[in-house]
Amino acid sequence: MNNRTYYNEILTEHNADPLHKHMIANPSKMLRGVNPSCGDDITLLINTDENGMITEGSYVGDGCAISQASADIMIDMIIGKSVDEALKLKDKFIKMIHGEASEEEIESLEEASALRDISHMPSRVKCAVLSWHTLEEMYKDK
């Protein structure tokens, strides 16, 4: 088996042992995102406080490792941040996946930078961005 694989440890651990894959009671926002062509299907659940800080977050669903790990990493990163900060991260992440982010921006994405090589895999881009687009959709009226 050669080493030419995009499945690094960060990605596989978030997939096999997710930190945030569960339901939360009474979320302030809940939204489902689906990639109909490949069957990735996630529902994001977010709780924010009166100051717009994300206090709780989780996801449930099915899909490939890239879609699931990306969701888990995203939730891990946005808990404790404001919705505005979370949406800025989302912009940077999507830039990275489209191969347009600077090294500095990629570094600031911390664990999510483990998905940077997806920018070379056009068929998997939609898997990586599903949770982030769902987050965007969730706050589009903000």
Add this chain to the structure above:
Amino acid sequence: MSFDVYALRKEFPFFSEYKDLAYLDNGATSQRPQKVIDAVNEFYQKYNANPFRGLYDLSVEATDRYEAARRKAARFINADSENEIVFVRNATEALNLAAFSLGEMCVKEGDEIIISVCEHHSNMLPWRHMADRKKATVKYLFCKEDGSFSLDELKTLLTDKTKILAVTAMSNIFGRINDIKSMAELVHEKNAYIVADGSQSVPHSHTDVKALDCDFLAFSGHKMLGPMGIGVLYGKSRLLENMPPFLTGGEMIENVSLEEVTYAGIPHKFEAGTVNAGGAVGLAKAIDIIDDIGMDNIIKHEEALTKIAFEGLSDIPHVHILGSDDYKDHNGIITFKIDNVHPHDVSQILADNDIAVRAGHHCAEPLHRYLNIPSTTRASLMFYNTEEEIRRFIDCVKEIRPLMGFRD
């Protein structure tokens, strides 16, 4: 002819182009020998004129080559006459033609169409579409877990209103070859028709439409070494004669006036417009090559490879093969799932290791829903695959769960 797979592979430019790739997606499309590519080229270089149109030598020559390909296809599946061979783009078009024209001929409101749950979308949607149009009822023939059908269940579905059974001769998921002959007998007792999808069976087994007594059989050239864009609808001549055309236009008529039209005889009635003569010539060459290798040799080699793949995958914990427990029922098709690993990840990891397989529902979404499996990974073999490729595939599948972070 003895079977030397490495010598055979030299006939395919694909394998010298992609030396390290194990191509195990033959159920989607096969590779093409140089001789097939040359035959298509030769047609366009030396014999190119529009068949049937001109009275000059070249058009006659083009017509002869096209019709010779039809005779070859007829003989390959043991049809009674070449008039029973309609050239189309692919099996999908063949089945759309059958659904439309047969529907026009014999289906009316309240009639029943039986479709097997195992069908590729191309042998399901045309029938459903036609049934909607005709206000006919669709009934489904469900399979057992091993992919087989119960003839008793078919009997309970057949009524005096049944007009058509649409069923695959070989499932593109299970690899199982279905008992078309027995199904045809039951269907004919009700004066209904059986339409078999031979897309997977024709390249990998002996086909004898007379012995099967099926009324229609569809197959594609591109899954059996031929070019893309050429396929066949076989139909019994007395049925084709009574069916209205599917497409209308050039070269499918006897006479046209402003008031009336008389259609051409079969099979030309169903071949409107300029035909794919180059494709037909390529398919004829593909049939020659299959005949030279010998279907018995092909079956023997594919069965040996299937055994290795089936046993190798069966031994891996957390790997589950769909369909029969007996490799002999798989005919080169191994569709599987791995616990907790999504099929897209499985096929991606295999691709990263130069192994080409297919992931998804393989155009059989209703079957996946029936089996309650969202999607699967499929390896589909061809006689030019090698034992080394199959072993490499098995070794790679073994590594997938550990690579994905599962410790057991």
